[in-house]
Amino acid sequence: MKLIDSKTYKNLAKAYAGECQARTRYRFLHYAATQQGYKAIANIIKEIILQEFHHARMLYTFIQTASDEPIANINISSGYPFRQKWDFLENFKFSAQDENLEATKIYPEYAKIAQEEGFKDIAGLFNNLAQVESCHQSIFEQIYAQLSDGSLYKKPNKVKWKCLDCGYEAESKQAWKQCPLCQAEQGAVAIKIQQD
Numbered sequence: 001m002k003l004i005d006s007k008t009y010k011n012l013a014k015a016y017a018g019e020c021q022a023r024t025r026y027r028f029l030h031y032a033a034t035q036q037g038y039k040a041i042a043n044i045i046k047e048i049i050l051q052e053f054h055h056a057r058m059l060y061t062f063i064q065t066a067s068d069e070p071i072a073n074i075n076i077s078s079g080y081p082f083r084q085k086w087d088f089l090e091n092f093k094f095s096a097q098d099e100n101l102e103a104t105k106i107y108p109e110y111a112k113i114a115q116e117e118g119f120k121d122i123a124g125l126f127n128n129l130a131q132v133e134s135c136h137q138s139i140f141e142q143i144y145a146q147l148s149d150g151s152l153y154k155k156p157n158k159v160k161w162k163c164l165d166c167g168y169e170a171e172s173k174q175a176w177k178q179c180p181l182c183q184a185e186q187g188a189v190a191i192k193i194q195q196d
Helices: 007-035 037-064 087-116 118-147
Strands: 154-163 169-174 189-191
Touching: 007 037, 007 087, 007 118, 037 118, 037 189, 087 118
Parallel strands: none
Antiparallel strands: 154 169, 154 189
């Protein structure tokens, strides 16, 4: 079977459209995080935005292999989420739900179809995308939970906090309101990840 004649071809286009839309929705989240002074959260979201871009790029590359000629249009009918509102906190919950849907239903189904149609490399792509989207779901759930319960800057045990603006580090259960070195607001504080 040729890719251009397959269900997998349409699924690639649906997935591409979904990744592009997710990237834009996360740009909205990034904008809101920046506006509200959550620099550390904005940096996390920026990383996810770049990952969604690369997902779209990989899907687009497979679409382009279907024809030697330019592809004028791919007619697809698919559902895409539009539940996000201009509510910073709730959008993390909605984003986690969207990522869960991709990780547990959409991409596994697309992988199964691609495998059945003989496109093992595309099935592998969909399976790998599902794994990453599961990680995105976890990140969004953690941000939502920590913003909801006030634990973003308070931890039960001492952790090392780092100012993302100047690099100042200190160990405590709670992050400072203003960096002692550069006076950056609390939103520029992140838990330092220990490097091996």
